[in-house]
Amino acid sequence: MTWGTLMSRAHGMCEFCGGMDDCLPVEVEGAGEMLVCAVCDSDPPVEHWRCLEAASRSDVPEVQVAVWRKLGAIETPWAAEIRSRMTLLPEAQALV
Template identity: 75%
Template structure:
């Protein structure tokens, strides 16, 4: 995906938290690229990841897969609950 296409799809914002500072493309293995800010690319406190509650509703399979994988890493009850509530299209499930 080109930089311009990615920026357009993400409206220039981090596709996890909506932040607009220092956003860069990040490869999601086997799926494609998403746009993430420096905070989401670093090691923020677990509470920061509550932003994934909104990101989980993304219509873009790349973002959905990235959210699914990140939620598995968090290890908090709310993250496990959110992961259980995510509804993914069969095509997206095949990418997990």
């Protein structure tokens, strides 16, 4: 995916949290690329990841796969609850 296409799809914002600072493309293993800000690409406090509730409703398969995987790695009840409510697109479901 080209930089312009990725920026357009993401509206120039992090596809995890909506942040606009220092966004760069990140490879979602086996799925493609998504735009992620410097905060999400670092090691933020676990509470930062509550942003994944909004991201879990994305209609972009790459983002759905990344959110699913990230929520699975967070060992808190709220992360499990968000993950259990996700409705994955068939393209994303095949990759998780």
